Amino acid sequence: MKNFFILSLMASVLTISCKEAPKKEVEGPVKELSILEKIAYANGYENWKNVQELKFTFNVDRDTTHYERSWIWKPKANEVTAISGDESLTYNRSDMDSLAYEKNGGFINDKYWLMAPINILWDQNSISTEHSENVEAPISKKNMQKLTIVYGQEGGYTPGDAYDFYFTDDFMVKEWVFRKGNQEEPSMTTTWEDYQDKGGLKLAHMHQNEEGNFKLYFTGVEVN
Template sequence: MRYIVGILLCSFIVFSCKKDAKKQYTYDNNDEVKEEKTITKIPSTTEAIAKANGFDQWKKVQEIKFTFNIDRDSSHYERSWNWKPKNNEIILTTANDTIAYNRTNIDSVSIRADQGFINDKYWLLAPFNLVWDQNSFTSSHEVKAIAPISNKEMQKLTIVYKNEGGYTPGDAYDFYFEGDFKIKEWVFREKNKPEPSLITSWEDYENFNGIQIAKTHQKNEGNWKLYFTNIEVITDK
């Protein structure tokens, strides 16, 4: 992650994507419109997943607050974040400390906090990272694949991060989704190893000012749950 905690074009025959239509104009010598054409762009699979989770609303987001929680057997861990993405300002609050920093100026003190932030933010907004990180990974899409937890037939998007940049380069993710392009399950594979490092569900979706967030992730085995509380998405009026 982008995993720190312990842890191609759409086919209309198989599934549908919402098209993005743009107008193209041709002008005459008097700057009058001579011809109008509608250019239709079909989103890629990564764009379709991001859009299904409200990516078009991201430009309105001023601030996000959330608490990242992990329950493992009888233990509980949590940390809270206040993130102002337009200014790159972040505040981390834990039971023991509060750290405020700006992502444009990370030093030896804030780097540990930032590693945690990248991890937690990835869990929160992985569908958006499919657009934000699109130049940092390669991807492939399977129309039919068996999801590892439910054993249901779904579509599968695999991304493999490049071996440079980021805190954990070379990691791979398999996203399983259906026709609504909402992630239902995923597999994390450290350093693109063939065997899974972690498999969890994506469930308990809720709309926060147009941003769709899966609040709960549970492992396919064992008593382990990762979830978000105190979520607040503040947008432009």
């Protein structure tokens, strides 16, 4: 009788344990990232949400001439300060007069040079894309992946322009070609180099052409 009681008790405990055991959650399929997402995330896109302020100076050296202008961008407030020499202008990008609109064209250009690998993800609804593998890059002559993006004909400061991004298997851009109006011939071809981590963003600080007589670079980059 005693053995029967013990066996009955053990059976009851096992039954209760089985009933109370938590069910294992069934995970759904992992979403495959698009090529735009892979490039953006490789450059720290996941950290953009933490950025309160971005400062940078845009520099261009062409032969013996030098040009520069600086920017302070507060993305959460949509506020930009343009600084050129002793002059500065602060404006909100959601409410621009003609002067601010003109300045903003320069900001769009300079920001794109600094953050194009992330910017293309923001622009995904206004561009068409074509991805190729094992394509010879124009400057290094190395085989890389290539992403061509073409902007729509409506809206923006330079509608219809095209860019060819050449990047390695880690999705870091190494070279690019700008083609104005999606023309076949390159309008400009430069490197993407001197990547530095700023606030979790991986930003290329130097771009230069094959001849070395054109350099576009960034100084004073701060991410808060």
